[in-house]
Structure formats: structure tokens, C-alpha cells
Amino acid sequence: MRIQRTSAPRTRRGRAIRLLTVALAGLLLGIGSFSIVSAITTPRRTTPVYDPPVLAGQQIPGYCSGGFYARHGNTVVLTTSPHCAGEGTVAYDPGRATVQGVFGPTAQDATCPYPGHTCAASDLNELVVAPDRIPWGHLNVVDLGTAGYRIIPPGTQPLTCADIATGDPVEIDGRNIYRNGTVEEKGQNLFPANEDGSYFPCMIAAHIQVGSGDSGSAVLVRGIPAGVTSRDFGGWLGFTPLSEGLAELGLTLCTTPDCGLVPPAADPTASAR
Secondary structure (H helix, E strand, O other), X not given: OEEEOOOOOOOOHHHOOEEEOOOOOOEEXXXXXXXXXXXXXXXXXXXXXXXXXXXXXXXXXXXXXXXXXXXXXOEEEEEEOOOOOOOOOEEEOOOOOOEEEEXXXXXXXXXXXXXXXXXXXXXXXXXXXXXXXXXXXXXXXXXXXXXXXXXXXXXXXXXXXXXXXXXXXXXXXXXHOOEEEEEEEEEEEEOOOOOOOEEEEEXXXXXXXXXXXXXXXXXXXXXXXXXXXXXXXXXXXXXXXXXXXXXXXXXXXXXXXXXXXXXXHHOOOHHHO
């Protein structure tokens, strides 16, 4: 199956997105800016901004959008998208005064049934967060801007493709613009080898308008960490499941304030190092 852009009017929700057989073309949601229709208004946020700020759910300054905090052993990472930057890229703030982190590897399946393609469970990579930019005490927080902070309860399991159903409520805050909608369809997604060349066994389409710069943003389904904003299908959200992508990268979702780690200030041996 594939997801395909449609010429149906955007006001006709039921016809906005179609899953068809064979392969598909969809737009990447990389770095850039995009203007949402004027009917969408952005109220003021009412929650404080921590220092360092929580970037889960928010824009990574100068890049794409942040997903969820996770860890690989003792290393804290922020999930994002390979559309933002390739492995080894140092992420500076826009003034190049602060290193935010370094982009890590991209999720990839060890085997691929389609020659000339890249196969992955999820359109996911990671930003290894610089030590002084880790928001200790808030690693289980997702910042949805004007919609407030969402706390991930201890033991929460990220959703798999099979856990997500048509009609489920969806929320994102890519580019620091809060939007919500519902899951419309899901299916396989195969891009032509001479174009993007990617194959995802599960791409989920939702009735939420998106644009350039949303890529990598946290997707919550039923309030649970569920996915990675990945594609634009006729202006509507396409995302890949989070659980499978974390598994391919060997990451564990943060579901406690310090993600099971000891912050440097709380480590009694820190002064001896």
C-alpha cells in the first residue's frame, strides 16, 4: 500500500488522504518555513520555559523539530529526523554560540526486500544532546507549546504501528505550532529508487496540516508517544511509528524525570572527576 497526495478539497476530510497499492511520492518535511492557513491562530503559551529548555515536541533552533528524549546506555538523545541533518553534523544554535548536540545515526532495517532502496521501520534519527543542554528533571516531558506540557508516565511503552487505529486522536507541535486531528489511514510506503528510495512498512496518515520544518516532531496518539513526523501528503501529516524506530537505534524512551540516570549535580563522585 502507499499514501498518495490527492486533489480532493482540503475541506473534505474524508477524501483528503488515500492509501493505494504500489509506490508513492510524498514531500519531505525538512528544514524551512511554512505558513499554515490563516484560519489557524496561535494563542500564547501559559507554561514556563525551563533552562535548558525542553526540546521534545519543540523546534530544534536552526534545524527541524524535536521528538522525544531517550537514552542509549548513559547517553541522552533527542529523537528527530534524518531530514534535519546527517550523522556527525554538529547542531549549533542560530548564533553559533552554543552547541546543542551532534546528530547521530539513522534508523535502518538490517535487511531490505527492495533492491536499490533503503528500508527502515521509522523515519528516525537522533540528536546526542550536549551535556549542558540536557534538561535534567524534565526528560519525561513533551512540550506542546500553547497546549502545555505532557508528562510521560513511568513505564509508558511507545506505540507500535499495530497500536494505532483509524480515528485515533493525534497531536503535534512542530515549528512550535500546536495542531491536532485524527488518524485517517495507514499502510506501506515505497518511494521510487530514483527519488527518495525509502521503504517504510508502516506510514500513518493523519488529518493535520503540516509543512517544511515539521519533520522529526513528536507525534502523540491518544496522548501516548507514537511517532515521528515524516512526510507531507497533499499538505497532510504522514508519520512513522516510534516504537519500531527506537528499537532499530537501540534507544529507550525516557519515562522518568532523569531517565534512570544520575544528573551530574546529583552525582557524589562528580567533583572527583
